[in-house]
Amino acid sequence: MDIAKNTTSVSLIDPFGRSINYLRLSVTDRCNLRCTYCMAEDMTFLPRQQILSLEELRDVAAAFVELGVEKIRLTGGEPLIRRDIIKLVSSISCLPGLKEVTMTTNGMLLPKMAHSLKDAGLARLNISIDSLQADRFKEITRNGDLAVWHSGICAAKKAGFAKIKLNAVILAGFNDHEVLDLARYAVDNELDISFIEEMPLGAISSHERATTQISSEQIRQQLAQEFSLVNSLETTGGPSRYMQVIDSPTKIGFISPMTNNFCESCNRVRMTAEGRFLLCLGNEHSMDLRDILRRYPGDDGLLKSKILEALQSKPERHHFDPNRTDIVRFMNMTGG
Numbered sequence: 001m002d003i004a005k006n007t008t009s010v011s012l013i014d015p016f017g018r019s020i021n022y023l024r025l026s027v028t029d030r031c032n033l034r035c036t037y038c039m040a041e042d043m044t045f046l047p048r049q050q051i052l053s054l055e056e057l058r059d060v061a062a063a064f065v066e067l068g069v070e071k072i073r074l075t076g077g078e079p080l081i082r083r084d085i086i087k088l089v090s091s092i093s094c095l096p097g098l099k100e101v102t103m104t105t106n107g108m109l110l111p112k113m114a115h116s117l118k119d120a121g122l123a124r125l126n127i128s129i130d131s132l133q134a135d136r137f138k139e140i141t142r143n144g145d146l147a148v149w150h151s152g153i154c155a156a157k158k159a160g161f162a163k164i165k166l167n168a169v170i171l172a173g174f175n176d177h178e179v180l181d182l183a184r185y186a187v188d189n190e191l192d193i194s195f196i197e198e199m200p201l202g203a204i205s206s207h208e209r210a211t212t213q214i215s216s217e218q219i220r221q222q223l224a225q226e227f228s229l230v231n232s233l234e235t236t237g238g239p240s241r242y243m244q245v246i247d248s249p250t251k252i253g254f255i256s257p258m259t260n261n262f263c264e265s266c267n268r269v270r271m272t273a274e275g276r277f278l279l280c281l282g283n284e285h286s287m288d289l290r291d292i293l294r295r296y297p298g299d300d301g302l303l304k305s306k307i308l309e310a311l312q313s314k315p316e317r318h319h320f321d322p323n324r325t326d327i328v329r330f331m332n333m334t335g336g
Helices: 054-066 085-093 110-120 134-141 146-159 176-188 216-224 289-295 300-311
Strands: 022-026 071-075 100-105 124-128 163-170 192-197 229-231 241-245 251-255 268-271 276-278 286-288
Touching: 022 054, 054 071, 054 085, 054 289, 054 300, 071 085, 085 100, 085 110, 110 124, 110 146, 124 146, 134 146, 146 163, 163 176, 176 192, 176 216, 192 216, 216 229, 216 251, 276 289, 276 300, 286 289, 286 300, 289 300
Parallel strands: 022 071, 022 268, 071 100, 100 124, 124 163, 163 192, 192 251
Antiparallel strands: 229 241, 241 251, 268 276, 276 286
């Protein structure tokens, strides 16, 4: 079969038999914050001409959906700083066969944009929050305003999103004493929350990752002091393993790349903002799709065949070590 000409019946199956139906699509490497675990304080961002255009991002999304992707999460950097992001959401959300478009954001621009995002077809939001203390929030983000973040939560709830989930990266000695406060906030506001183990992506100077590691099990033990949790059967197609808070609609998730490898159920791939088809968060296996998009514009058959070709290099798992930084790209380059 010539997959460059006949891809309509082909689905995305990796060499280990895993079905890929989830794309995390980064729309920019830029951000309006400088979170210590995500990037250096003095960042150098990609020249704008190296970033995929809105049309190229839409073409990539369409190709993946035609190959069986059912969910697309828009990421960054901070996706809401991308010019015409509402237009992009609208163009992707109407792709035939796509079940859901979601977004991960730091929430700082939601006060102005939440309603427009919902109207454009965005289904759900993941909103990052690592501290509910204003001074610590500013320290971790380097320039964030917690009051603006709270306004973003209010705006998202008012806009009527079906699901809003908080994401918190927990660092020992920084914010591990806030685990219960973060969970209380989620329960009180009927939000879900995922606690995330820090990953060694990109060289940083703000802290030694080996000394700030805290496991999902340690977090779970803290939560057990106050909350009754039972295992949840619900899955969102991401790496979170959820527990239900008894007598509450809130679910608490644990993303454990360091202590509880979730690769056996991996159903996702990533596209960086510069058009790199990244096959694994913790490995460098990738293919440059920007070159295909720009050398052969409109050739969706070739684009899909290259996606299928690259998928055969998807590794079985990642091997993170907090004592080493094997992956030099920062999370803003990977797509959160």
